[in-house]
Amino acid sequence: MPSTGRVKVGIIGSRFEAEIHAESFRILPDEAEVVAVASPTPGNAERFARRFGIPRFFTDYRQMLAEPDIEMVTVAAPNYLHAEMTIAAAAAGKHVVCEKPLCMTLEEADQMLDACRRAGVLLMYAEELYFTPKYVKARQMADEGAFGRVYLVKQSEKHFGPHAEWFWDVDRSGGGVFMDMGCHGIAFCWWFLGRPRIESVYCQMATHVHADKTRGEDDSICILQFKGGATALIEDSWARRGGMEDRIEVYGEGGLTHADLHMGNALPTYSEHGYGYAVEKAPTTKGWTWPVFEELWNYGFPQEMRHFARCVRGKETPQATGEDGRMVQEVLLAGYQSAGTGRKVELPFRPAGVKRPIDLWKPP
């Protein structure tokens, strides 16, 4: 494989997350190019390839992995497939970018880490909040001492339900909104504070609105305690009307900041007639709406994918790794355990024989 030029990328998946990957590489094209896509649903990969101008497409991702020029694979498939695909990609000698959450169990996480280590490829974890420009600015101010010692970090992500049907099925997702979006908040707060040891996890969950569709929770509140005394408060919901919300609050003995990726960046807009596009998951473009601009950029996706490509070339060191994903996985499991017992769970926590994290809250 070449060690210069743009990194050649293959995408596994053809839906929401795969589109974000392809679009991100298109926005910042200088370090990588997508050369192939794989998706099992007949026609999907081909349509995807045409739409994004990708030369090769496959229905079997293993065939794509056999292409010798591909250097990096992004895994944008349902959660229960992450481990299998990552291990196969590693075996084929490809660097891997795996979507969040990393997998279903700690056993899987360890196998993924091990497979990549042995194959000498990078396992990178697609936590875009590490690259979200507004949140990066908050972290920067914290590092410059703006808030003194930070004692509380909050993150929440809320909307009215996932972007794909498979999330409702806990066999494929492993859990509900805490699994889907809690992983962002866990990673974010931990990263923001400089990755101190997580001492305990408390979590409450409920299925308020979507019990007709899923056994998974559609609302969760999670509290982390860190070595050194800081706390994280993480809220996630699939039951929140009115569009997307993704925001943070940071409190230190010397100050505070908050950031809102949606209402806080948007153009407050009223339209009788409607218009093209407001924002992901917006219910309408009529009446008062909150259209965002440069949506992917403001989440940090193009910057994240460019970073991963540069890591493959050795120009940068991975900032979001499989180890991060594993830590998040442990907290997710502890969160479900806490929701099931009504108690704080202390880390390290390694439950045995758990197939799906949600089983720790609601035994199957």
Added chain:
Amino acid sequence: MPSTGRVKVGIIGSRFEAEIHAESFRILPDEAEVVAVASPTPGNAERFARRFGIPRFFTDYRQMLAEPDIEMVTVAAPNYLHAEMTIAAAAAGKHVVCEKPLCMTLEEADQMLDACRRAGVLLMYAEELYFTPKYVKARQMADEGAFGRVYLVKQSEKHFGPHAEWFWDVDRSGGGVFMDMGCHGIAFCWWFLGRPRIESVYCQMATHVHADKTRGEDDSICILQFKGGATALIEDSWARRGGMEDRIEVYGEGGLTHADLHMGNALPTYSEHGYGYAVEKAPTTKGWTWPVFEELWNYGFPQEMRHFARCVRGKETPQATGEDGRMVQEVLLAGYQSAGTGRKVELPFRPAGVKRPIDLWKPP
């Protein structure tokens, strides 16, 4: 000169605007590279070149123009030098990106256009608001019919004074805040509406705060009337405390939107201790502040410079041209005339023998 590869750029200037140019090419490096910088103040060009990793530097911009490989020159010098520099660059066969406002007089504007036309080079006008992501989204919604027929567009830019001393000197600037920032609002509103004919200009000006430093106005209110009935209201100030403001409002029979580049994107922040950087012209980083993130990106500078480079390669058609700059110049002159007479001034307006636009308001 090559017709492929990255466009080779020379910058004239080494201060605020020149820094923005250099930084912008660094943020989006795929279409252009800065290979030279020229600045008359001894040491400035060299320091600038070192800081941005630019290989060549000159104290005489005419020497830089003699470099055969330079294809595009950006003019980031005081207003009274724009015409001379642009004409010289055109004579040297370089494409020109000229900062706003285009020049001092309509005579100069015509000479600049003529020189570039005859030399077969592009004269591009550095109006970044055409590329400001948030404002572009507003324009897009308008074009999609969100607001129906738009009847009022407002733009304002306000802070506590210009970024360089030469602005206070009307011999070098041609006028005060209306000259410095009114040009943005004029161009923006005209562009937003699809460049309809401007029928009349009304303007009021005053020097409220900085009369000790300048004969120029530090506050202006300008009203434009367009063919078809729409109105623009443009406010600019060098007398506004508390940091930067750059915002728009759009009103149509079917809706409205508004956008604020500073408070409207910022992270509301409180700090006892202070931190590195909040935003251009922020008075402090202690207490409550409004730090922005990715400042240049959110203005659209990197996107603008990338566009200009692509125009040089023929990949795009200039969206901000010398003709735009000339139209803005006519409105600036009409504005000063209106402020001097207390009347609406109808366009076309071509005053004879005016050296500095401000003379139409305050005869020398």
Added chain:
Amino acid sequence: MPSTGRVKVGIIGSRFEAEIHAESFRILPDEAEVVAVASPTPGNAERFARRFGIPRFFTDYRQMLAEPDIEMVTVAAPNYLHAEMTIAAAAAGKHVVCEKPLCMTLEEADQMLDACRRAGVLLMYAEELYFTPKYVKARQMADEGAFGRVYLVKQSEKHFGPHAEWFWDVDRSGGGVFMDMGCHGIAFCWWFLGRPRIESVYCQMATHVHADKTRGEDDSICILQFKGGATALIEDSWARRGGMEDRIEVYGEGGLTHADLHMGNALPTYSEHGYGYAVEKAPTTKGWTWPVFEELWNYGFPQEMRHFARCVRGKETPQATGEDGRMVQEVLLAGYQSAGTGRKVELPFRPAGVKRPIDLWKPP
């Protein structure tokens, strides 16, 4: 008439403004009580009286004026009736609270002032913005020196059309939105600055949206210049979608403030189902809305009416007088003159033989 106890009030009118008066006296009942209402439309006064528990009602306001115990009359009728009613009330020995604008012409204004002076009754001018709590706080900060010398005051009021049909008929209203709401901005800015002499008035008007209903303007921009150098910028519209807007901005050499009575106080709300009431002139209660709380209180109506009652008892001195209304009337006339000529109009301005202010813009 008694000089103690609650002031006995009669209301002329039974629509929007009359309701505000009755409701205001109900919210703060300690200084006045409404004892009668008069409205010419059959049934209206009776219905109104029943709704607000008012003991007496009349179809002829002159009959109401004959009631000896009534001490104060509020005039909540169309603009063209203000002078006639005020003069009749004064002749009957009643104190008068006249709604805004004061009347149609300066001749009327002078007759009203004269009639009240001769009858020894107070002529009070119902400009509630002098009592709006949020704006009063802004004024207070200004008086305490927060902003140093104030050089610019802005006020705007915008929505999608008047609350009664008679406003569309310039014979009864005298003009459009500038007459209807511009009077607020003129009074407010003048009052905010401490009533300095107004030197000039500039105005632009247009009928952007409602030309099918009215000859009057539905959008206006007005600029006042004050002795001492301050400027006012006043914007009013009946063409603004999305609900009510009433806001101010204040700029001084030492600082600034802004206040928004609607979005700036509201509870940002999303509802799939809708609810009872959001705010005056809100288009819907579904989707995103901006419900306000204690609407009348936040405008200052109850406080204003209580103040007027206390003036009748000699406990306070009128803060909003017929003289204020006359000054506003002069500016309104100058504004229409300016819109008609495209020039600043200098004050004093006393046009002869004008029936309706709008005739100075659009000759009949």
Added chain:
Amino acid sequence: MPSTGRVKVGIIGSRFEAEIHAESFRILPDEAEVVAVASPTPGNAERFARRFGIPRFFTDYRQMLAEPDIEMVTVAAPNYLHAEMTIAAAAAGKHVVCEKPLCMTLEEADQMLDACRRAGVLLMYAEELYFTPKYVKARQMADEGAFGRVYLVKQSEKHFGPHAEWFWDVDRSGGGVFMDMGCHGIAFCWWFLGRPRIESVYCQMATHVHADKTRGEDDSICILQFKGGATALIEDSWARRGGMEDRIEVYGEGGLTHADLHMGNALPTYSEHGYGYAVEKAPTTKGWTWPVFEELWNYGFPQEMRHFARCVRGKETPQATGEDGRMVQEVLLAGYQSAGTGRKVELPFRPAGVKRPIDLWKPP
């Protein structure tokens, strides 16, 4: 005692809360008048009486209770005195308005309720959030069905420390910020949802910033679960810089609303020079600040006190009762227990022999 006319009120206390009581009765004077004040610190009661024009003052509150014309007493003393004072007032035949939290223990709460019941006087609980206009509007919308079934209510109150020294001393306060302000959030969320049974309480506490001054917690996060499935999330802090924060969020299957009493109502203001008063606990009036207007009104204090006076006259039924205070007390105790054990505590919860709630978290 008379059964008509203004209710005669005696205030116990002369500090922050007592001032709020006196000022509230002054703002809405039609239903009550303060005729006496008692405070043990020599000179305090007299100064207070002079300042508010109160005719009688006492150093011993028992002497004040002996005044036969006093009908209602407000208790604005440190928490550990609430029970004793309430019981004494009841014995003297006075109606009681007791500040929050009701007392220290459930035993005290029961004695207070019992004493008032036996004396035939009202025990009213001064939870002003039931009367906060903006929050009342939110409740109203909820009751009108705006949000459908509400599943999550959040309330938070945060600033940089209590308004009096005695709060730092857990012998007098019983605990830290959860005791001081958590009681607001507990009462509010319970009331907002229509007082459903509280099933469980979870709480985390920490002393992040003020460990040098107090054993009490300066930051708390509390989660309540209600019969029917709704959840409350309550955050309180004495460690938050930048001024006051008091806000709510309400989420239902059909919508949401949020309200902020400070930034959400304020006039965003920048001042180089400073001014008189911004808001309770504001660190400065220079730089960017968030001055509020009609502060007490916007909390609902005058409305609350007027309501209590009307209850004494039988015109209204108490909306905030001793029973409410007792329920809050039970949740406070359960919260400290939870913080001490790391587990959800189920209600009813009646710990035996607890002197100070905080002892359940940090054994003495």
